[in-house]
Amino acid sequence: MKKTTYALLFAAFAIFTFTKCSHQTKILNDGENGMHVPGSYKSLTMMSAIRAYPMEDIPEDGYFKAFEYSKKFLGKASADNSQWEALGPQNIGGRTLDICLNPQNPNTIYAASASGGLWRSYTGGVGEDVWERISLGYPGLAIATVEVSPSDSNIIFVGTGECYGYGEYYPSMSFRATRGLSGIGALKSTDNGVTWNLVIDWSYNQQRGVQRIKFDPYNPEIVWAATTEGTYKSVDSGESWELVHDVVMATDIAINPEDPDLVFVACGGMFSPGNGIYRTQDGGENWQLMDMGIGGPTNFGGKARIMIAKSYPSMIYASIGNSQSYGATGTWLCMSPDNGDSWGVVNTENYSDYQGWYSHYVGVSPFDHNKLFCGGINMFQSQNGGFALDLDEGIIGDWFHPDWLHLDHHDIEFHPTDPDIIYFAHDGGVHRTDDGGETFYSCNWGYQTAQFYPGFSNSHTDSLLANGGLQDNFSCIYEGEKYWRRVVGGDGSWSAINQDDNDIIYNSYQNLSILRSNDGGYGYYNITPPFGGNSNFISPYVLSPVDNETMYAGRSVIYKSVNSGNSWAATNTSAQFSDNPALTMDVSSTSTEVVYVATMPWYGRSQLFKTINGGDEWVDMTGGLPDRIITDIHVDVIDHDLVFVTLGGFEASHLYKTTNGGGSWIDIGASLPDIPGWSVVNDPVYPGIIYFGNEFGVYVSYDDGESWAEFIDGMGDGVFAMDLKISPSNNKLRVATHGNGVFERSLEVISNVVDVDSEGEDFGLINYPNPFITQTTISFKLTDKAKVNISVFDVTGKLLDVPINSMLNKGHHQISWKIKDGVSNNGVYLCRLNVDGRSQSIKMRVK
Structure with a gap:
């Protein structure tokens, strides 16, 4: 009877669906060819290009070889027994790709962070300081999925690698957004996460990703894995695997709870070949591509997610996004009432929109097959099987409130016995509802996974004041507590603090949109420079500590202000920088006139420019630096001719210095791991003590770069060290990470080190x-x-x-x-x- 009813509904709905689908394209004048290009794509493209340039892609084995090298040849620094301490924010979560509840004890939940590792809470995410990071033994991993055995809580699988497209088909720079952080395959623990072993070993194939893992509900020895290479199956709890379906970009798996041989797999990502929903009825021996019915897609640019209604096991839903990050958008919510024999389009509410390649899903309540949650950019809810979708974001409309339900949804998880408890994973971490979706509240307390961008700033006189920007989580201000105050909006970018008056604070968001606050970050004024030239998604600007009024802000035109951003003047033409936009910059601490700027290679190689006269003239100081993207510049606080630069890419050194203002460059990174460098700072007293950051963590040299050691005690497996800054007032080194918030460590550990001249002489000072x-x-x-x-x-x-x-x-x-x-x-x-x-x-x- 139910199947007949749904068939009639499909027939009645088909005409409306077909008509509506032809009007799904949304044109916004902010991207390529006048089309909207989402910030998620811009951010991933920028960071992926930094890793790969000048090659088409990263080496397949690059990260793991560098990891092995670091562990073998670079020991841990042994200055003393101090270690890094977490500063937070512990109230702002970062991008989270999956949630899992322990089937034996649903108060134990796991969260898969896109660049902050694997996390666990024993309280269902409720309360303060309720999360712990689980060490996997490998640094810098994107955790894409986590699953606990239905029969043994000690057995946990995780899949690694954040992938949105298949590299073989989209290898060019314009599609480097196909990946976030790399992975190493799948790992398994049999002791509740104490130790881990690789069970799908892609250590030397790190362009791949394991995107979903599912257990057979009747036989937990049988495990399924949806990967970028296709769908794998193990019948011996991960000891061995068979590729049972070779369609690439498998993004989701749904196993029928009554017949475990009936399995559905969703495939697709950025128009990867063979995209669609597939079904096997014999445990993977044979597969059939589903016909999605009238108005349903036969090809699509985004990805697909699927879920079976446990209360009605013959019913399966599919959420299919059309956007490949720009161009045509569209979303199809499809449903089959008969185990996939027939399909129809239930709704075309465009909830995934331009994020159809990135973040969306359909969630079906295990207690009521008519109750759906469709997460995309926003959250929608249905009480009638998806035929009507209503925007559902709870009662909190304040974007800065921790309980505001964040945008860009990646996953949903239902409590197995309480229909009112549901978890949501998104770009802002983890939220939960206890009333079936009427209201939502944050579960981020202690979940330190915020993803900082470059441009972190500290007060020079107040150790309890710092400032920085986050991926899709606005900007935030540290005021001495682990819970930071969120300010501004968008993707938080570079920041600055007036060192004469700490009430004057600068924040920004994407595309060099700068704001100034005169009251400590409560009220803001727009001081954005003119829009001449090209801009990076995350663009740099600096405030001179000499007068705390002179500012430089970087597009492909560098703008200068001498009145704290009230007015701006161009210092160059875009052509002088080959139309390449500024990526990073630093200013002298002793002169407002000396500035260094590095560019992103949009139209030519990355270059380093310098001015010694406040921008009247810019000189190319790239010299003998290798053709890699310059990711960070640090000017010594006393000697502005002593400058350090970090470089991305592979197969070249990642750290250089100059002692003559860029006249010549010295390679001081030859013994560092060969992965992209992101940050550098030297000790203000002992300039030969240098700190370097990459995607494994922080390294230290006590001898001007001659030798290096790991400097990660207190960071678990390590962190993505996006920015390094000194906090002078408490003599601390701080690292702003892309995935684990901010840490600090005392500089006192090296206070007895003698800084001698380059020839080894000691003047007995x-x-x-x-x-x-x-x-x-x-x-x-x-x-x-x-x-x-x-x-x-x-x-x-x-x-x-x-x-x-x-x-x-x-x-x-x-x-x-x-x-x-x-x-x-x-x-x-x-x-x-x-x-x-x-x-x-x-x-x-x-x-």
Whole structure:
């Protein structure tokens, strides 16, 4: 009777469906050919290009070989027993691709983070500090799926790799968004996550991904895996696998709860070949491509998700997105009431829209086959089997409220015994409803998976103030608590803090949209530079710490402001930078006129430019740097001719420095792992102590780059170290990660390291007493007559005094130095001795 009813409904609905499908294309004038290009695509494209350029794609084995090298040849730093400490945000989750409830105890839930690893909560995600990161033994993994055995809670499978298209068919730069972070295959634990083993070993095929894993409901030894290479099946709990269906880009699996040989697989991603819904009725021996019925798709650009109605097992739903990231959009909600024998289009509400390749699903309540949740950009709910879909975002309309249901939905999970409890995974982490979808609340408390972009900033005087931008999670301000305050909107981008007045804060969102707050981030004013030239999705700008008014902001035209962004002037033409937009920049801490800028290779190779006259002239300083994308620039806080740059790509060094303002470059990264570099900073007192960040974590060199060691204690398996910054007021190193929030670690661990000149000489530079109250004696020795300069700085690089700048004879020398009036008499000062171009530095401490 039910099948007849649904057939009649399909017939009545077909004419409406066919008509509506012809009007699905949404044209917005913000992308290629005037079409809307979503931020998710722009972000993934930018980051993937940085990893691959100048090659078409990353090496298949690049990451794992680098991981093996790091573990074999680069030991852990052993300065002392300190370790990294998490700063949060622990109230803002990052992109989450899957949720799993333990079938034996549904209060135990697992969350698969796109770039922050695997997480677990024993409280159903309810409460504060209720999540823990589970170590898998491998760094920087995108966890795409997690599944717990229906018969044994100790047995857990995870699939790795965030993939949206098949690389063989979309290898060019314009389609590098087919992947987020790489994976290594599938892992299995038999001891509740304590130890893990690779069961699908794609360590040397890291362009692949395992996107869904499902257990046979009657025989947990049988495991299915939907992967980029097709569908695999194991009959021995993952010990061995057989490729049972070779259509690529398998994105989902649905196993009939009454007949486990009846299995459906969804395939598709960015027009991958063979896309569609497939069925086997004999456990994978034979497969049939489903005919989706009148108005249903025969080919589509996005991906497909499927779910069987457990309360009506012959009924299966499919959510199919048409968008390949730009161009034609459209969404088909399809249903079969008879195990796939016939299909029809239930609804064409375009809930996936331009994210049809990226984030959508259909969820069917296991207690009521008429109750559906269709997640896409927004959430829709149906009480009549999908024929009517209503926008459903709860009662919280404030985007900055933690309980606001985030956009871009990736997965849904229903509680097995309570129909009112449902979990949702999206770009903002994890949310839950306890009333069947009437209201929602955040489960992100302690789930530290926020994905920071570059441009993180610290106050130089207040250790409890920091600022940064997040992937699709706005910007956020640290105020000394693990729960950060969310501000602005969009994809948070670069940030800045006025060091003379910390109430003046700068934030931005995509495409160099800059805002300034004069009241600590509560009210904002738009100070966006003009729209001349090309812009990266995440574009840089800097505020000079010298006067805290001069700003530089980068498109392919670099704009300058001398009044805190109230007005802007172009400093170059786009053609001077080959029409390539700025990707990163840094400004001198001692001069408003000295700036370094690196570009993204839209029309030519990545280049590094420098100005020493505030933008009146830009000089190409790329020199002998390899043809890789320059991802970060750090200018020494005292000497703006000492500059460090990191580089992406493979098969070249990822870290260089110059001691002459870019006149020549020195490779100091040859012994680092060969994966893209993302961030660098050196110690402000001991410039030869350098910190470097990549997708494995942080590395440290105590000898000016001659040797390196891992610096990841306290970070679990490691992190994606997107940005490194010094917090001068508490003498900490901070890392803003793309997937695990922010960590900090004390610089005191290296306070006894002596910074000598490049030839290994030690000038015996000391001061005593140290610490002192108002006056101290500075002592040093010379082996020959030489030109000597002694300069005293605060820890932000601000020059306070020059006690000596003259020729001195060989021998021992002493001078008395007293804190000047008007200078703070607490904290740490930096004393740097320069002798004929060679240097040594010490910290002088005040009681």
